[in-house]
Amino acid sequence: MKRTPVLRALAVGVGLALLGACSSGGSSNEADPSTSASGGAKDVTITWWHNSNTDPGMSYYAKVAKDFEAANPGVTIKVSAMQHEDMLTKLDAAFQSDDAPDIYMERGGGELADHVEAGLTKDISESAKDVIDKIGGSVAGWQVDGKTYALPFSVGVVGFWYNKALFEQAGITETPTSWDDLYADIDKIKAAGIEPISVGAGDKWPAAHYWYQFALRECSQQVLTDAVKSLEFSDPCFIKAGEDLQKVIAAKPFNKGFLSTPAQTGPTSASGLLATGKVAMEMQGHWEPGVMQGLTEDKKGLGENTGWFSFPSVQGGQGDPAAQLGGGDAWAVSQKAPDQAVEFVKYLLSDEVQKGFAEQDMGLPTNSTASQYVSDPALAGLLKVRDAAPYVQLYFDTAFGSAVGGAMNDEIALMFAGKASPQDIVDATQQAADAEK
Amino acid sequence: MRLEILFFVAPALLVFLFFVVWPIIKAVQFSVYRWKGYGPLVDFVGLKNYASVLQNEVFTDAFMHNITIVVFSILIQLPLGLAIALLLNRKMWGQSALRTIIFVPYVLAEVIAGVVWFQLLQPQYGVIDTILSAIGLHGPEEGWLGTPDVALYTVIAVLTWKYLGLAVILFLAGLQGVPEELYEAASIDGATWWQVQRKITIPLLGPTIRTWAFLSMIGSLQLFDMVWILTGGGPANSTTTMATFLITEGTKRSNYGIASAASVILFVVALVMALLYQYFVLRRDSQDAPRNKRAKR
Numbered sequence: 001m002k003r004t005p006v007l008r009a010l011a012v013g014v015g016l017a018l019l020g021a022c023s024s025g026g027s028s029n030e031a032d033p034s035t036s037a038s039g040g041a042k043d044v045t046i047t048w049w050h051n052s053n054t055d056p057g058m059s060y061y062a063k064v065a066k067d068f069e070a071a072n073p074g075v076t077i078k079v080s081a082m083q084h085e086d087m088l089t090k091l092d093a094a095f096q097s098d099d100a101p102d103i104y105m106e107r108g109g110g111e112l113a114d115h116v117e118a119g120l121t122k123d124i125s126e127s128a129k130d131v132i133d134k135i136g137g138s139v140a141g142w143q144v145d146g147k148t149y150a151l152p153f154s155v156g157v158v159g160f161w162y163n164k165a166l167f168e169q170a171g172i173t174e175t176p177t178s179w180d181d182l183y184a185d186i187d188k189i190k191a192a193g194i195e196p197i198s199v200g201a202g203d204k205w206p207a208a209h210y211w212y213q214f215a216l217r218e219c220s221q222q223v224l225t226d227a228v229k230s231l232e233f234s235d236p237c238f239i240k241a242g243e244d245l246q247k248v249i250a251a252k253p254f255n256k257g258f259l260s261t262p263a264q265t266g267p268t269s270a271s272g273l274l275a276t277g278k279v280a281m282e283m284q285g286h287w288e289p290g291v292m293q294g295l296t297e298d299k300k301g302l303g304e305n306t307g308w309f310s311f312p313s314v315q316g317g318q319g320d321p322a323a324q325l326g327g328g329d330a331w332a333v334s335q336k337a338p339d340q341a342v343e344f345v346k347y348l349l350s351d352e353v354q355k356g357f358a359e360q361d362m363g364l365p366t367n368s369t370a371s372q373y374v375s376d377p378a379l380a381g382l383l384k385v386r387d388a389a390p391y392v393q394l395y396f397d398t399a400f401g402s403a404v405g406g407a408m409n410d411e412i413a414l415m416f417a418g419k420a421s422p423q424d425i426v427d428a429t430q431q432a433a434d435a436e437k
Numbered sequence: 438m439r440l441e442i443l444f445f446v447a448p449a450l451l452v453f454l455f456f457v458v459w460p461i462i463k464a465v466q467f468s469v470y471r472w473k474g475y476g477p478l479v480d481f482v483g484l485k486n487y488a489s490v491l492q493n494e495v496f497t498d499a500f501m502h503n504i505t506i507v508v509f510s511i512l513i514q515l516p517l518g519l520a521i522a523l524l525l526n527r528k529m530w531g532q533s534a535l536r537t538i539i540f541v542p543y544v545l546a547e548v549i550a551g552v553v554w555f556q557l558l559q560p561q562y563g564v565i566d567t568i569l570s571a572i573g574l575h576g577p578e579e580g581w582l583g584t585p586d587v588a589l590y591t592v593i594a595v596l597t598w599k600y601l602g603l604a605v606i607l608f609l610a611g612l613q614g615v616p617e618e619l620y621e622a623a624s625i626d627g628a629t630w631w632q633v634q635r636k637i638t639i640p641l642l643g644p645t646i647r648t649w650a651f652l653s654m655i656g657s658l659q660l661f662d663m664v665w666i667l668t669g670g671g672p673a674n675s676t677t678t679m680a681t682f683l684i685t686e687g688t689k690r691s692n693y694g695i696a697s698a699a700s701v702i703l704f705v706v707a708l709v710m711a712l713l714y715q716y717f718v719l720r721r722d723s724q725d726a727p728r729n730k731r732a733k734r
Contacts, residue, residue, distance in 0.1 A: 092688060095475045114691070118476035202583075202671055257560030257580030259672030260588075268559050278562075406690035410495075410674075417585055417673030435489070 045076045046341045047101040049091070051329075053081040054294040056360045064356070068347055075340050085265075095120055102337035103345060105329045106150040108141035109394050110401025112332075121149045122333040127342045131349050138366045141394050142330045151349050154363030155328030156286025157386050158209055158395075159310040161378075163302055166194055166280040175309035179244075182312050186253045189280045196253040198279040200263030200270035201416045205397060208409040209283060210248065211425065212325050212396045214241035217317040221391055224319075228399050231433035233426050237318055242415065242422025244314055249416060255279050259417055264291045275301050283311070285326070286364050286382055308378040310385050324389040327398055328366070400433070407432035461704065467697035474693045486698035496699060499670075499677040500706070502589060506678070507657040509593045510600070511650055517597075518604030519646075523634055525605070526612045536609070543602035551666030554595045558582050558667075582668050585675035592667055592676050599663065600656070604649055611645030612638065644722040651714055658707045679703045 048065065052058050058081045065077040080101070082090065087105070094100045100120060106112050115121045125132070125148045132139050132148050142150040162175070167185075170192040176182040189196040201207040216224070219237035227233055255261060255273055264271040274282045275292035282288070292301030313321035331345040347353060354370035357363065361376040364383050371387075374380045386392065397405025411428035414420035420428075468487065471480040490496050525536055542550060557564045560580030569576055577584040581591040615638055623633045661680035664670060670677035670685060677685075679699060687696030 089688070092474065092691075098475075114473055118473065120475065202669060204671075256578070257583035259579055259585070260583035260668060268556075268562055402689065402691045406685075413671065414673050419585070419673045 043074050043076065044338050044340050045078055046103065046338065046344060047078045047080070048103040048344070049080045049082060049087055049101045050105060051082055051084040051087050052290075052362060053083050054290065055299075057081075057290065057362045060356060060360050060362065064348065064353055068344055072340065072343070075344075077344065100334040100336075102334055102341040103331055104334065106142060106332035107327060107329060107398050108150070108152075109327075109399040110405070111398060112142060112149055113144050114401060115332075116144045116149055120335055122335050122337060122342070123147050123149060124151070124333060124342055124345070127339075128346050131346050134368075135349065135366050136368075138328070141327070142332075150330035150332035151345055152328045152330040152366050153349060153354070153357065154286070155326060155366055155386065155392065156364045157310070157324035157326035157382060157389065157392060158213065158283060158285050159308055159324075159382065159385070160281045160283050161274060161288045161292075161302075162281035162307045162309065163274065163277060163279075164305045164307045166192075166277065166305075167307070170194060170280065175307070176312050177309075179248075179312045179314050183251060186251060190253075195255050195273075195279045196281065198255040198261065198270040198273040198282045199258050199416075200261050201254075201258045201413055202260045203263040204409040204413040205395075206263045206270060206284065207416045208397060208412040209325065209395070211241055211245050211408075211412045211415075212393070213283070213311040214244040214314065215319075215396070216323055216325050216393050217241075217311070217314045217319045217321065218244065220318040221320065221323065224393055228394075231400070231404065231430075231437065233430050233433070238426050239422045240317075242425050245412075245415060246422065249418070254416075259413075264295070267295060269295070271295055277302075286379065289361065289376060289378065290363075306376075306378045308382050320390050322385075322389055324386060324392050325395065326386065326392045327395045328364070400429075401436070403436060404429060404432045464697045464700050464704075467693055468701050470694050472693045473691045474687070482694065486694045487702070490695055490699045490702060495674050495677055496679070496682050498674060499679050499682045502676060503658050503660065503678050505589065506593060506596065506660060507654050510596065510653050510657050513593075513597050514601055514604045514653065515646070515650070518601055518608055518649075519639070519642075521601070521605050522608035522612060523638065525609060536605075539605050540602040542599045543606075545599075547599070547662045548666060550595075550599055551663050555582070555667055558591065579672075583672055585673045588668055588672060588676045592664055595667065596657075596660075596663060600653070604653070607645055607649045608642060611642045614645075615641045647718050647722060651711070651719065654714065655707060655711060658710065659703070679706070 050061055052061055061081065062079060065079050069075055069077055091100070091104060095115070095118075106115070106121070112121065128148070128151060131151055135152065138152045138155050139148055141155075142148060142152055160175075166189070167175075170185070170189040172185050172188055176185050186196045199206050199210075215238060218240040219227075219235060223235045223237060227235070227238075255270070255278070258270075261273075262269045266272055267276055270282050271284065271288060271291045272295045273279045274288075275295045284291075289301055289306055292306075293299050295301070310324065331348055333341045333345055349367055351367060351369045354365040354367040355373050358365045358370040358373035359375060361374065361379055364374065364379065364386060365371060371383060374383055393399075397409055399405075400408065408425065408429040411420050411425045415422075415425060467478070469481060469483055470478045471482050471486070472478055521539060525532060525539075558566075558581040560566055560576070560583060563580075565581070566576050577587045582588050619637050619641075620633060623637060628636070659680055660678050661684065664676050664678050664681050665684070668676045670681040680703065683696045683699035683703065686692045686699060
């Protein structure tokens with residue numbers, strides 16, 4: 001346990017060596033844009049972090065990078081494919097040490113606003129204008145004060161992923177459209193001796209998504225847009241969302257030990273339980289099929305048994321039952337990145353790359369020319385729901401930023417443990433929001 | 438002579454200043470700002486972060502969890518460690534094998550031990566629940582780590598498994614320092630084994646026990662890694678420690694000011710407890726030196 005002076009000295013030595021390595025790398029990067037702008041063929045290295053760390057996504061992105069390098073001599077793209085949570089941790093550390101990758105994933109909302117305020121993210125409103133126009137409305141989540149800071153390449157919605165075989169086994173023929181239907185189905189699944197729903201409440205956000213979804217069903221669009229802007233949660237619909245969620249928890253549909261279940265790491269995670277046929281369904285984002293593939297030995301996930309339905313409606317809710325909770329990922333370019341990085345991001349949104357992206361079922365393309373190539377029937381169904389939605393509400397924790405979103409998620413997770421009331425969730429969120437003002 | 442001292446102390450001192458003193462100063466500085474973790478420090482808030490940490494129920498609960506862990510670690514590991522050390526101090530068959538078995542968990546990396554226990558403790562599919570159900574018993578409904586009322590004690594059980602080896606090895610080392618003649622004298626006087634342990638071994642083991650208890654206390658106050666892996670502080674904040682609280686506030690919520698305030702509070706708590714312990718308990722062990730000096734005068 002004790003660190004000896006020798007070890008410490010060694011650590012300093014290694015630290016200094018690393019610092020030296022970093023700073024030399026940084027300086028060569030900064031020198032590049034000026035020369036390339038004047039048409040020089042000086043070599044440029046672009047660092048790119050993404051979270052498609054399983055095949056086919058990983059090889060596809062490697063190929064995309066190679067193609068761009070071939071078309072742009074002198075440009076080298078250093079690709080780092082990372083597990084999602086790892087990537088987020090490393091990104092935070094990179095921002096703190098002012099060593100961000102040239103191209104990284106940005107989830108929009110409050111997080112992006114913080115990055116922009118701190119001067120970390122490049123304004124690409126002008127340099128990528130043609131692509132922004134093409135993508136259309138989806139870009140809105142990545143704009144701050146009318147300027148665009150990232151290009152969304154996949155926007156999805158959260159709904160229930162289910163195991164068709166297990167639904168059949170429980171005698172369910174049609175997917176539920178209202179919560180009354182879903183409660184009846186939960187009883188049927190339980191009667192068949194199957195655990196109905198897995199939820200990764202250990203990671204908190206998967207649990208929080210239930211409250212978001214109920215808020216979306218209970219609150220009108222106007223109330224929600226106002227709340228995101230003003231950070232005021234006094235409307236009674238937010239309390240109703242909590243009451244709806246309490247009712248779900250009281251019905252005990254969740255997997256054993258859900259309070260400590262992680263979202264997507266390992267076979268006993270919420271996604272792992274669904275992928276291995278241990279539970280009938282899980283509410284998750286559009287990335288679920290990919291995550292499940294990574295969690296099964298045969299890399300197929302649930303395969304043909306993968307089904308999807310959107311969050312059911314609640315009786316008497318003010319929200320549009322077709323509205324969806326969702327969000328997505330966008331490519332952002334860091335402030336210090338060379339100009340070629342913007343070109344590469346534009347290439348990533350091109351018809352050609354988005355077509356391949358869709359064909360590999362890596363997500364839900366935002367370039368409309370690519371929508372038709374989504375071959376996975378479950379994802380294609382999800383895409384239809386997304387396009388038919390009157391609006392897609394960005395995940396609240398993303399929209400509000402990590403401080404408010406974190407406090408909100410914590411309190412919702414407490415409700416799952418039976419330790420918070422609907423009023424507590426609103427109060428905790430309001431308190432965190434007031435601390436930000 | 439002075440130069441020599443300087444020469445030998447300087448490297449260690451520099452490293453100490455850079456890796457210990459400097460971070461403490463920075464933490465104090467961050468703790469009076471509202472700061473997201475990047476960009477310049479501009480939003481000075483005075484002691485507001487401290488107030489918000491101390492008023493936060495999660496933090497006060499976390500403090501109580503730390504205290505619970507300190508108390509349970511000492512209450513469980515002291516008698517258990519002592520018993521095992523006394524047992525292993527006797528010549529017996531398989532002695533070295535037993536010593537190794539007891540010491541291995543301590544040598545194992547904390548993260549690896551944590552992940553292994555996390556899997557063992559899984560509800561339904563975990564080894565422990567499987568064994569229990571095979572003999573007709575069953576663990577808590579939501580699992581050992583998923584039930585708020587049980588989770589902290591589960592963590593304490595894993596910590597006991599992990600750190601018992603350290604207590605045993607320290608006590609065994611202390612036992613080697615007990616002079617053989619005392620045992621011989623006792624046996625001539627016809628003392629039983631039990632009397633020998635009570636009247637000779639344990640009193641002479643005092644300094645070792647007190648040092649171990651100090652290490653155990655400081656370790657429990659700063660506990661982070663095992664909790665982080667097993668529960669992440671959950672469920673329902675039932676296993677949060679001061680260290681997991683400050684990590685959550687900092688890295689997960691980007692409230693670096695609040696996280697720094699919590700870290701300063703943790704530092705002060707640990708320092709005060711260490712000084713009090715030093716003053717009231719450990720002083721007895723180092724008393725001899727000053728007394729000798731006085732005698733010389």
